[in-house]
Structures are given as structure tokens and as C-alpha cells.
Amino acid sequence: MFESPSVTSSSPVDVLLIEDLSQQRLPARNLAAVLQRAGLRTRLAHFGADQDASAVVRLAEQEQPRLVVSSILFAHCVPGHLALLTALREAGVHAHLTMVGPLPTFAFAELLAACPALDSVLCGEAEASIVQLATGLEDAARWQTVPGLACRSPALRVNSLPKPLASLDNLPFPARDNGLPTRLDYGFATVEGSRGCYHACAFCLPCAFYRAMGAPYRLRSVTNLVDEIEALYHQGTRLFLFDDEQFLPPGHRREERVAALGHELERRGVRIAFTLKCRADDVDEALFRHLKEMGLLRVYIGIESGCQVSLDLLGKGVTAQRNAEALATLDRLDIVADFRSLLFHPWSTLETVQADIRFLQRMVPHVSACFTFHEVEVYPGTPLARRLRAEGRGEGDPWPLPYTLTDPRAELLRRLSRFLFSPSGAHAGIQNLLTQAWYDLLLQRRFRPAQFEADKARKLKAIAAGVNAQSLQVWQEMLAFAGEGDIYDAEQVNERAGIWAGRIQAVCVEAEERLLEISRGAECIPQLETLYGSMKEANHGVFGVDPKAIQRAGLQARPGRG
């Protein structure tokens, strides 16, 4: 959704860092900064989902780095990265190939077994040990003793995790060698004000990772954080994402920290917009009103579920009631709240899914974004993985651990959900368009308030409510079928699934049309029409009923999309 500058090639490099850079996350950028501070030359290489590995292979062949670091942001990235590392080796790249990230930290044995091309996994907080690895590769006795390193020697060995960084302020600012993306000419950057979390959600991989490191929660000083924000501000950045697992510290310190951050930004004349992640029990009306005054546009709130049984199983430590109140509070403050509904986890039943859908129905008037329907991914190292394995389940590659629901009715609903709400489907498409439209409108509210049209905000919210209400209607019908129909009758299930898919498609087409109407001639969201136009250009043909008109237009059949 943001325009990213292209990466340019310059001098040969010592370390090539591979990550899905489009996600605008920080791990590879942080490692690059640490390596650069040590005098090493680095290059960031983008490798996204479903991307052809050949461009990265060519870059590695050209640069011949001594170390290639594969940074795993999400579990679904793992197969692609393993294939890429194999391709690098097959292409004759002789570099040491290592992998970093929370998931590799807990799955190093499986990763090394699955990929002979992978030389090592650097477990733990890699900033603490990456320089030692990059500078010790000439001597096996040196690199094999790097803290946190797992390798075959020839048997599997793993060293103790490195000590966590004593202070996050000692880290250099992330390397942003490939420039900053923009949105409506406003620069965008991800920053982190803290690491870890003081809660203990049973499914949370970062939480398990930082606990294993012995540093559950650390904060940067406000001064150090604002130093980075100010530097980015002077490069044109106005929109910031605080990619903290837990932006707000516990207890009374949260008000103090927010006040200090607001004061420091104001003192330096740095007027920004930002988004952050939080939990429902963080949402205090006065505190979030203050954050909105400081530039908060949107929160990604960890609702996860509206079913108390599921919330307890997931170790959220929050009530469904509190979740509902948080969404209502954010709505009153006109702060857009995005969240995912984890409808499915290994112990889901028809009844837990029903409870979630009932919760969402109550929330429709208070939510300005499209609901998203997900399943819990079970990661190694988490309490959820231990519980699953203790039951003799979760066998297989742990990226993430596979599982089947014990309640077949819930399992059928999970399959229907995958069919109807796939990441490449119409529902995900309208969700993305709506998110972009909101961003553009909220940026206008923040930086050009005189031009802000509140009516457009109401229309966007109405579009979201329409999509949500109708999606939930389909869910109700699916629940009724799963409860009383013959769930093993493929003919019946497939026929109904096709009808439901058609309904969701129709809802999304209608919503897209309304979004286009809002954007038409609107200064606030000029890019929506452009994006919509480019999407259409990519796929459409225009023809008259008369086949000769088609020939005159020189149109080709719409190519298959694989």
C-alpha cells in the first residue's frame, strides 16, 4: 500500500540480508545497522511471498557476500526462504547461509534438518552475535562458538543464547538504505519503542522469544526514541508505525511515558501521525484521547476473540466484555480499530465459533474496518505448542505446527472460512481498499484538517458495517448448516459453499463500487481511484457485443492467473 523506492546496487558487500522488506519491519534493518557500525558492508534484499528467487540469486552471485542472512518475519515465509537458500547453494554461492528470527530460534533443529544448504541458525537476539559470526567465518572454531548459534558439526549443536542487549538505546538506528516509502507524499517509517511484552498470551511467539532470552520487556528511553523519530521527520517521514508488541508500559508508567513522548515531540516541533498496537485492557478513554491529540490515527488491537472460553485458552487474560468496551471506546474517540478474529484454534468447537460470531454481530456498529477471520497459528516455543504436543497433536514441520480441530463441525467451518475468506479473495481485497481509504482520510484529518470531510468518514464506516453485517449473515448460515446439516455430504457442502462465495463476492463488488464513488473527485483519497484503475487495467478488457468491435479494439483474452 506504500510506494517503496527501488534498491540500487553499489559496492560489493560482506553481508546480504534477505527479508520481505515490503512489510516495513525492522529485523533485517536493525542487523544491517549493527553490521555497518562494525565496519561491514551490507545490502538489504527484498524477498516477498510467492516471489521468484532468481533476482535474489543473481544479486548474491554478483555480490558474493561472505554471509547471507535469511530473516524470517512470519511462519509462512519459511518454505520460500528454504527454497531460496537451496537455490543460492545450487547456483554456486559459497557464502555462509544463516537464518534468524523468533521462529528459527525455536525450530533450528527442524530447519537444519529440512535444508542441507542452511549452514546455521542464529538463535536469540541476533544483534548481539551477528558481528561475531560475520567476522569469524574464516575459522570454524570461532564461528561455531558464536552465542546462540545452532549448526551441524557434524551432529547438531547449539550454543547458549546470547545475553539480551543491556539497553535498547545502545542499538544504532535501523539502516534504511533503500529509502523510505511514501503515502500521499508523506513518508512512512516503522519504529520500535520497546521489545517484548509483560503479558503471557499462550500463542504469542515474540512473547515466548523474549522470555527465552531472559528479557520479557524492555523500553527505549523517550529521548532516544524521539531522536530517531526526529531524524526520520527531517527526511520527510510523517506517518509512523510503532511496531511494539506492547507499546504501553504497565501501571502508572504508561501515562508518564505517553506524556513524556508527547512533550518531547512538541518541544522539538515534530508533528507526526502514528499507529500502534495494543490490547483491549490498554484502552483507557483519557489516555487514548491524549494519544489521539498526539497524532494517533489507528490502532491494531489484539481482540483475538469474543468468546471467553477461547480467550482463556489463549491465555489472553482479558474478558470478552473488556474487548467489547475497548472497541466501543475507540469508536467514540473516532480512532479506527483494526483487529483479527481468531475464530479457530486447536480446541475450537461449534459453540466457541458461535460465541465469536455473536460477539462480532454486537460489534458491527462500533467497527470501521472489515472483520477478518483467522485461525491461530501454533508456533514452537509457545505454551500453546507445548499443550498441543502434550496431546499427541501438532506433528509435522513447525512453521507453523499443523493441527486439525477435534470437533468436525468446527473443522468444516474452518475449511469453509479458508474457502470464502482467502487472503487472495474478494473479501481481503475490499479490506485492503478500505484500509487505504481510511489511511488517506485520517492523514488528511491530521495534516490538512480544514479539508477533512466528516461525511466521508461516515460513508467509509457504513461500507465497513455493510460488508461486516452481510459477512456475518453468511457465517450464521454456515453455523446453522454445521450444526444441523450433513457435514460429510460433499455435494451439499460444496453447493452451499459456492452459493456463500457468490454472496461474499457480490457484497464486495457492491462495496468496491461505493468506495469508488466516494473517491471519485475526492482530493482526500486520490490514490484510491488510481489504484482501482490500475487493478482494472491489469485484468480487464472492453468489448462490445459485436465480435467485430472486439477485433477493432485489438483485445486479447484475459490471461489465466495461475
Next chain:
Amino acid sequence: MAPWNKLPKDLQKAILTLIVLYGSTGVSCRLGPVICDPPPPPTTAPRPTVTPMICDPPPPPTTAPTPTVTPMICDPPPPPPSGGAGPSSQDRLPLAEIRAVDIVWEDGLTFGAETPWPGARYRWSTSGGTLSGSGDRVVWQPPTEPGRYLLQVVADWGPNGLAVDALVLVVGEDGSVTIC
């Protein structure tokens, strides 16, 4: 002897149950792949007892004019003990695989369905106009009314998988058709 697929579904189930219980002697292989499938499951899935739940009443309305959400959260019963249904129940569920199919414009108002998986049955539908033809190729006759219409195809492999794709077809005032 009536063909298998003409038999009432209940009778099919009864025969399959007998096959499982007593073997398939006397039932020829003309039953085809159906006999390879296990019978529909006897209702072995543990249905957790739903106990009536008492929801707390919503708090009394406050004097504040701001609407406040007071959702009534009813807890469902706890999940059943794991392993009760066993994996075999899930193995027999449909939608074993979510597959892909693409609608491709072929010529004029003819559309085709393309998928790398063989053996699909196709179901076409549209929100306006009429469709003729069947299988992996149809012809859409647009309606006279201008507007946006949806053309959808579902590719169906029975219990093994399902796929869907859709196109938006826009009929203009002049009768022209645009594919989105």
C-alpha cells in the same frame, strides 16, 4: 438393477453400512470409487452438553448521552476433551483442499474455466443475464439493463476440493460490456 447413482441417498448409505459391517460380497465394483469411501460417520462426534447459561443483565443505562456498549457475553461450554472424535472423522470431511480456478475470456461473450486439477464439475452462475452452455465453457447473454453483474464459476471435485472465481461484467448504457 438400478444404477447406483439412481438409488435414493438413504438406500446408498444403508448399503454402504452393510458393506462395511459384512464385507462387499455380492456388490460389484461397478460401484466405482464410492466403495472406497468409508460410510458416512455414525454420529460419533462428541456433542458437548449445552448447559443453559445465565447472562448477567446489562447494567442500567447511565445518564450520559453517549451510547455505551453493554454486550451480553454468554460463554459457550468448554471444549470437549481432545481426541474424542479422532482424526478419521475429519478425514471424511469435504473441502479437503482449497484449489484454484480462473475464469478466462475466450471470445465474444464466451468464458472458460481453467484449472490444473483434472476432473472438475463446473457450476456457473450470474447475477444478471443468462448463461448457455455447460462444463468448462459458457456464453453469457447480457441483460438489457445497464449495470454491474457478477459471473461466477465453482469448480467442484467432490470431497477432494473446491475452487471459485468470479468476474464483474459491466453493461453500459450503449450495450457495451466491460470485464473488470
